[in-house]
Amino acid sequence: MRDLDQPITLERALALERAEMIALYKAHVNPDLCSLLGLIGFDRRFILAEGVEVTDDQGRVYLDFLGGYGALSLGHNHPEVIAAVESVSHVPNLLQASLGSLVAPLATSIATVAPGDLNKCFFCNSGAEAVEGALKLARISTGRQDFIYAEDSFHGKSMGALSVTGRDKYRQPFEPLVPGCHGVPFGDTDALAAVLSEHECAAFIVEPIQGEGGIIVPPDGYMKAAEELCHAHGALLITDEIQTGFGRTGTLFAVEHDGARPDIMAISKSLGGGIMPIGAYVATDVVWEAGYGDRDRCVLHTSTFGGNTRACAAALKTIEIIMRDDLAGAARRKGEMFKRELESIGERYGLVKEVRGRGLMLGVEFYEPKIAKNLSHEYLAASVAGLLLQDHGIITAYTLNNPNVIRFEPPLTVTDEQIGRALEAFDDTLKHHKSLVGVVAGLGRTLLQRGRS
Numbered sequence: 001m002r003d004l005d006q007p008i009t010l011e012r013a014l015a016l017e018r019a020e021m022i023a024l025y026k027a028h029v030n031p032d033l034c035s036l037l038g039l040i041g042f043d044r045r046f047i048l049a050e051g052v053e054v055t056d057d058q059g060r061v062y063l064d065f066l067g068g069y070g071a072l073s074l075g076h077n078h079p080e081v082i083a084a085v086e087s088v089s090h091v092p093n094l095l096q097a098s099l100g101s102l103v104a105p106l107a108t109s110i111a112t113v114a115p116g117d118l119n120k121c122f123f124c125n126s127g128a129e130a131v132e133g134a135l136k137l138a139r140i141s142t143g144r145q146d147f148i149y150a151e152d153s154f155h156g157k158s159m160g161a162l163s164v165t166g167r168d169k170y171r172q173p174f175e176p177l178v179p180g181c182h183g184v185p186f187g188d189t190d191a192l193a194a195v196l197s198e199h200e201c202a203a204f205i206v207e208p209i210q211g212e213g214g215i216i217v218p219p220d221g222y223m224k225a226a227e228e229l230c231h232a233h234g235a236l237l238i239t240d241e242i243q244t245g246f247g248r249t250g251t252l253f254a255v256e257h258d259g260a261r262p263d264i265m266a267i268s269k270s271l272g273g274g275i276m277p278i279g280a281y282v283a284t285d286v287v288w289e290a291g292y293g294d295r296d297r298c299v300l301h302t303s304t305f306g307g308n309t310r311a312c313a314a315a316l317k318t319i320e321i322i323m324r325d326d327l328a329g330a331a332r333r334k335g336e337m338f339k340r341e342l343e344s345i346g347e348r349y350g351l352v353k354e355v356r357g358r359g360l361m362l363g364v365e366f367y368e369p370k371i372a373k374n375l376s377h378e379y380l381a382a383s384v385a386g387l388l389l390q391d392h393g394i395i396t397a398y399t400l401n402n403p404n405v406i407r408f409e410p411p412l413t414v415t416d417e418q419i420g421r422a423l424e425a426f427d428d429t430l431k432h433h434k435s436l437v438g439v440v441a442g443l444g445r446t447l448l449q450r451g452r453s
């Protein structure tokens, strides 16, 4: 690279060619991730994004059905959210010696729409940070140490969040993790009751629908039963709505499906409208008071950028848009149609084991492929995603804890016509490759051709 003796200006950074970007990424970020993304054609250079559409440096337009892992409920670069952030450009963004310009109004908005009695907000910058805060609040407010989490869960990769994340691949290299964290099968109330009886637990943390676990919907009534069991044993229920929250699953929060009332809820992702990073936990007054309700304790958990004005402005506007445009209702209606059509494609080709999910949080699980020894199962859904991208310009990905599942989580603003295009692409991909081995091989061929052209 040229000019590496001095920092790169923003103007030059924006003008870098794709090959230059890849070289810099390999040199200074994560070379193996870069190669891995290249294998499935995910190393493109995208230069424009609006709504569901993104455009690469060759002028090719794609439909984003990955949606920032659920963070892009309003699509890319929503103009009202951008305008909201610009509208506060004259207000102090960070001023710790103050109450924060928009912290209290945002907390009020969230308390107004949150399930049950959730009423007190703490703001931070990411999902994992929201989970950390929720776990700490559960400990300090109950005076207990242990946690229960669901197997195959995903709550983030910081130390506390990882300790309640149910995937060995992410956990093992970092052990020992936080002690006293007990895994139970997701959806199994007997197993939950058994651990609650055996250990004095601070809380059970759970996603109402598991995202990275492979878009797993628990049996009806599970969240309500979990709430009742926790309370019967003096433990709290922490719901992680970081991916499911703000309309994604067809209700504003996924726990509404069961009418469960969590003690603490973690939120992030779509809260920032796809523009600003923001996370939060929301707790009941009782839990908050027991944890931080005096002058000595009220600063025990803080975050420098938490509640900054621009992030709060984006979040206020995002909630306003989601409510005004009834995006939860839109997700429900479009999701039902999308799921039905995915199921009928699945039935047609015999490669699909199950279509799961609710609203616009959908996953398609493939049968375990009988692939040659040197081909990891991890490449299967990635190969489908690679082909959807290469051949059809549809962006998707697999779920982190279950690489046999491809996810569809488009912006809630997606149109029926755009869903139709994704369905056609999915149908075509399965039709042409006929077997799962064929899917992997098909991607290999496409990439070889791309390499030559």
Ligand SMILES: Cc1ncc(COP(=O)(O)O)c(C=O)c1O
Binding pocket: 069, 126, 127, 128, 129, 131, 154, 155, 156, 157, 207, 211, 212, 240, 241, 242, 243, 244, 268, 269
């Ligand atoms: C349910 C859930 N919780 C927590 C997280 C972690 O969020 P972050 O990546 O912002 O730390 C994620 C991210 O995918 C998630 O899906």
